Amino acid sequence: MIVGAGFAGYHCARTLSRLAKGAAEIVLLNPLDYFLYVPLLPEVAAGILEPRRVSVSLTGTLPDVRLVLGQAHNVDLDARRVAYTDPEDREGTLSYDRLVLTVGSVNKLLPVPGVAEHAHGFRGMPEALYLRDHMTRQIELAGATDDEDERAARSTFVVVGAGYTGTEVAAHGVLYTRALARQNARLRDGPRPRWLLLDVADRLLPGLDERLSRTADRVLRARGVDVRTGTSVKEATADGVLLDDGGFIASRSLIWCVGVRPDPLVASLGLPSDKGRLCVDEYLNVPGRPEVFACGDAAAVPDLTRPGEVTPMTAQHAQRQGRVAARNVAASCGKGTPRAYEHHDLGFMVDLGGIQAAANPLHLPISGPVAGAVTRGYHLMAMPGNRVRVAADWLLDSVLPRQGVGLGMVAPWSVPLDTESPEVARLPRGTTGTA
Ligand SMILES: Cc1cc2nc3c(=O)[nH]c(=O)nc-3n(C[C@H](O)[C@H](O)[C@H](O)COP(=O)(O)OP(=O)(O)OC[C@H]3O[C@@H](n4cnc5c(N)ncnc54)[C@H](O)[C@@H]3O)c2cc1C
Numbered sequence: 001m002i003v004g005a006g007f008a009g010y011h012c013a014r015t016l017s018r019l020a021k022g023a024a025e026i027v028l029l030n031p032l033d034y035f036l037y038v039p040l041l042p043e044v045a046a047g048i049l050e051p052r053r054v055s056v057s058l059t060g061t062l063p064d065v066r067l068v069l070g071q072a073h074n075v076d077l078d079a080r081r082v083a084y085t086d087p088e089d090r091e092g093t094l095s096y097d098r099l100v101l102t103v104g105s106v107n108k109l110l111p112v113p114g115v116a117e118h119a120h121g122f123r124g125m126p127e128a129l130y131l132r133d134h135m136t137r138q139i140e141l142a143g144a145t146d147d148e149d150e151r152a153a154r155s156t157f158v159v160v161g162a163g164y165t166g167t168e169v170a171a172h173g174v175l176y177t178r179a180l181a182r183q184n185a186r187l188r189d190g191p192r193p194r195w196l197l198l199d200v201a202d203r204l205l206p207g208l209d210e211r212l213s214r215t216a217d218r219v220l221r222a223r224g225v226d227v228r229t230g231t232s233v234k235e236a237t238a239d240g241v242l243l244d245d246g247g248f249i250a251s252r253s254l255i256w257c258v259g260v261r262p263d264p265l266v267a268s269l270g271l272p273s274d275k276g277r278l279c280v281d282e283y284l285n286v287p288g289r290p291e292v293f294a295c296g297d298a299a300a301v302p303d304l305t306r307p308g309e310v311t312p313m314t315a316q317h318a319q320r321q322g323r324v325a326a327r328n329v330a331a332s333c334g335k336g337t338p339r340a341y342e343h344h345d346l347g348f349m350v351d352l353g354g355i356q357a358a359a360n361p362l363h364l365p366i367s368g369p370v371a372g373a374v375t376r377g378y379h380l381m382a383m384p385g386n387r388v389r390v391a392a393d394w395l396l397d398s399v400l401p402r403q404g405v406g407l408g409m410v411a412p413w414s415v416p417l418d419t420e421s422p423e424v425a426r427l428p429r430g431t432t433g434t435a
Pocket of ligand 1: 003004005006007008009029030031032036038039040041042070071072073102103104105122123164165263265295296297298313314315316317318319349423
């Protein structure tokens with residue numbers, strides 16, 4: 001049984017079904033019926049890709065896997081049972097012989113006043129759809145008002161956290177809102193929408209190769225993004241953001257991308273963890289529990305290429321760990337031999353929108369349109385489905401103007417920053433489900 005169908009869970013299920021050839025029942029428990037290709041989520045928020053393009057059908061691409069729709073809320077390790085709630089709020093339990101936990105991560109919060117109330121994260125589809133609508137509406141309201149201050153505030157967008165998520169959101173967001181402003185007769189000749197990207201670190205993309213940081217910094221500044229390193233938020237209010245240097249930015253948009261923390265299900269297991277990630281050995285096995293495996297963002301996997309460290313939370317690692325976990329589960333059932341997880345980082349790609357990217361495939365730094373093409377080619381190859389649809393959207397976007405319409409389907413209260421389930425929008429009465 002695999003809990004969570006993200007990068008790690010999806011690839012675990014796929015490899016396992018190939019290895020098992022029908023000799024085992026593979027159950028995949030996930031709240032939704034698709035694998036979300038998260039790295040392209042900023043393109044959904046910016047109106048380049050339609051949401052279903054980055055959502056790959058689980059039943060369509062994993063025919064030999066039994067999909068159970070639901071959210072695990074309790075794992076009884078001794079009884080080998082997982083309790084879950086299905087999308088219609090019904091309770092269920094599933095028994096397992098082998099368990100692979102791949103529940104990923106959720107938005108990280110910092111104790112900054114007002115942030116939980118006024119900021120939105122960027123981890124799941126509902127947040128991407130909300131942000132697309134929100135940006136669209138702010139530009140429309142900015143065009144509708146005669147109040148100069150209100151217009152300026154509605155045209156100002158603040159992103160906190162300049163890791164790859166915040167950097168990509170700001171890079172795409174500035175292009176999207178400017179495209180919308182150009183389409184709006186009352187804004188066309190006025191000041192352009194303003195974007196700020198803040199980070200406490202001294203450079204963009206703090207965890208990545210410095211050459212990527214320099215490229216991203218150059219591209220964003222050339223686009224007019226106000227990049228402020230060494231800066232943080234002291235307080236968020238409905239009218240704007242108070243910075244730690246005393247400055248106040250009037251804005252109705254605070255996008256919180258300060259990072260992620262492991263899914264809270266891990267803490268409920270009562271097993272040893274490292275910064276919230278479940279401790280496993282190099283075989284992705286939970287010590288003392290030979291039938292339990294874990295990988296991806298939710299697990300602290302020893303990084304054999306950097307002794308003493310754990311692997312970073314990236315799709316690159318999660319996907320490969322999922323495959324290794326599948327092999328080791330099969331080995332624990334007598335098929336094949338277990339393999340230790342060891343993977344040398346192959347570099348990183350940061351999509352900066354337009355035809356720009358900052359990338360270092362195989363640690364070779366590239367930028368500009370070449371990096372943009374390599375990044376898109378990589379994403380197409382890495383996606384387990386929907387490739388033609390994604391390529392078709394990119395083609396359409398290169399020749400047609402962006403569609404400046406907000407569907408208004410995701411309300412701000414349904415995508416709270418503090419949530420254990422960023423993959424589902426909150427519904428009234430405190431229940432969860434798809435919006
Ligand atoms: C905007 C953005 C851009 C990114 N870009 C890149 C990039 O370019 N390159 C890169 O390497 N990494 C990137 N990442 C990071 C990457 O997406 C993650 O490291 C990766 O998704 C981790 O994979 P995972 O399988 O551990 O978790 P996830 O992909 O998050 O999957 C977890 C799955 O578990 C499910 N789940 C959660 N809780 C439960 C539960 N209780 N019961 C059942 N199911 C549950 C979730 O619904 C989800 O399907 C990006 C992240 C973001 C947010």
